[in-house]
Amino acid sequence: MLQSSWRRVVVTAVFAAGIAGVVALNHRAVGSVADGGGEAIRLSEVAHQSGIEFVHRPATLDAKLAHIAPHVAALGACVSIVDVNNDNWPDLYFTTSRFGVPNALYINQRDGTFRDVAAEAGVAALNRPGDGVSMGAVWGDYDNDGFEDLFVYKWGYPQLLHNLGNGRFEDATAPSGLRRWMNSNGAVWLDFDRDGLLDLYITGYFRSDIDFWHLSTTRIMQHSWDFASNGGKNLLFKNVGNGRFEDVTDAMGVGSTRWTLAAAAADFNDDGWPDLYLANDYGPEELFLNRAGRRFELARAGLEDDSKSGMAVAVGDVYNRGRHDVFVTNISERGFLFQGNNLRINFLKELGRFDEIATGVVADAGWAWGAQFGDLNNDGLLDLVVTNGFISADTGRDYWYAMSKIAGAQGNIFEDAKNWPPIGSASLSGYERSRVLMNTGTGGSEGFVDVAEAAGVTDRLDGRSVAMADLFNRGVLDVVIANQKGRALLYRNAGNPGHWVEFKLIGTRSNRSAIGADVTVAFGGVRQRQVVDGGMGFCSQNDRRLHFGLGDQRLGRVTIRWPSGKEQVLDGLAADRLHVITEPR
């Protein structure tokens, strides 16, 4: 009896220790948030001082969706960065989503300010009844005339705007063959067949037969929260020259209907051909490997078993291994849902797959949207900026519980929008703070420390799109954020003593924008690889000039693999300056 009693005491003590362990481990799971360790990154918000007064307006939709309008129309605040006038100073293009409200093209005035010239340029009035509303834009010189052209994807007819080189654009959509109604939230330029002409991959979100202003049915929503395949079809358009594009989607095998929100193109498997990585809402991510420009194959790369709500694809060489790793944003909400962001380390060459390693602050950034890698403190390691927050409305009302009623239910119920509980004035993961995750280079994703507050990033707007560029040609990356129903933000980098180098690439045999070019920079015994993107993150595009931080190291060999396949090796380049490099013919 006595023995039984002490054994019971031991078991009870271990049981209590187990509960204490749960509490302790739960606290640890939150991750590392710096309370003063963010000195290495210092940003200050200067949009207003810089002349940027852009405010996003959401779309107004068919009255049949009024009860969940804030949820459905929660997209469209986007930013892309481009040197539109070839003056070597990055400019900014913002999209908004309400009929009659103009998009904005801010030209860099080279004195720390910007001026909106969208109306004069002819790229403002794109949100019109019958044509749809803007959901984002990507820039690329599709006709290789030396000027970056603009593609605006929409809920409606997309628009291709040809840069005339005189500060004005002309609408080239109809002759291009791209005028096709889509409900798209993403697009990327890429030269998938390496013919020197930029092709275009446009992602479909809602089905393309849906006209949001004249709904014939309310059965428009996803039929599964985990494996939905009833979204809009992604389309691949091949540039056949003379300003014309042909739909080669089915022939190339990339017509996913998995509610794709974002795509990025890069050579993930090092075979010299640009692949496509998709972040899909309500389903697993997809990697389409490019087979020598003849077709794409859906890879089994460790992505298919992991079903989440992919919002953005950011590509970066996280540990300076000379690889393109991937960060995909997802949703985390305390108590309700932990999908967690994915930080996928590229082991395609060794193991044929990515390893997902996100934990702590990398995994949980709230309801995360846009994300970009960039070396914000020039220490030679790519940091990560994540925007987040879905619907910030009444702080006393929360839609999470109401949404949870249908979230686990039979798909036929919530596929019909009329069965959704009304959202009213409630918030849904609102007022979340943006994250600045500083890469310390140590072990796993725990090497990322959230330094947002210490670095000066304190906004709680509903961030959607983030893009980076050295906006003021100072050798540091600045951060631009587009917020849903909110004002755009420009976080100016205060700078740091680290060395750096930047490259502007001009293609000759390749597309002139050099989109898809891989640059690998050696320094301090490591090598970091970056790609010139034709659209990356969520509805965003970084400056196509590439920025490398070097820390206190000397710049070593620079290797450029041009989209044409040509490899160029450069030794003895100077650090702390921009190099403009033209592809050898």
Add this chain to the structure above:
Amino acid sequence: MSRLDAKYLIVFLITLVLVAGEARYNILGGYDRLAIALGTCLATEVLLSWWLRGRVANIASAYITGISLALLLKPQANILWPFALGAFLAIGSKYVLIYRGRHLWNPSNFAIALLLLVAADSVAVLSHQWGNDLRINLVIWAFGLAVASRAGVLHVTLTYVISFLVLAVVRNAMVGGPLLAELAPITGPMYQLFVFFMVTDPRTTVSTRRGRIVVVAIVALVETVIRLAGDFQLALLRPLYPSPPLLALAIVGPIAMWWDLRRQAQAGAAPN
């Protein structure tokens, strides 16, 4: 039908849910989760029963608990400790949280409720659904009802389902919105696990048929209170919003068991 046979029918049913859910919808999210939850449950059951009671217990119950936890726990990415600690605490509760020799909580219900309440930064509960494929739903319901009938707990399942449906209509009348939104939860896999494996657990239900019917109706009623609190944004009950049925059972179940055991003891002690 003996209680032992009924347990094996339930073992079959939960295995069916596991196989169907994983094959069609990758419902587990990783086999390591299943291995840890199931392995920890089985090991804990064997060890504690041998150490405290001098004999190794039948592991069917631990098997059901392990699979339930593997299916129902959805922690933050790449975190595995909730499966290990949840499994240990689930089985441990059978040996620690006892009254008059009986444990008070359904083991998986206890562990999930505990994790939801004290580890909300790390753990959520299953939010997957069976897609839009009605067949999977119908197969699980058909087998579930058949097994519940054979196991002699159909009255518990049906009472809960009927109570839920009636109260869904009541809630809808109170909060408005589409009726299907109130009915929707019961079409999901989380509820199927709940109605076939938790509220019917013979070891943690009261002794009389009438008592079981009353208790499960009270569970549905408390669930509705939590749901209404969610609809009317009562902040005090927010920790309970993420999983109203599981937390309602975690509140009502042990109170009912305690009351029933105490009543039985008093009846046994009373002079004839």
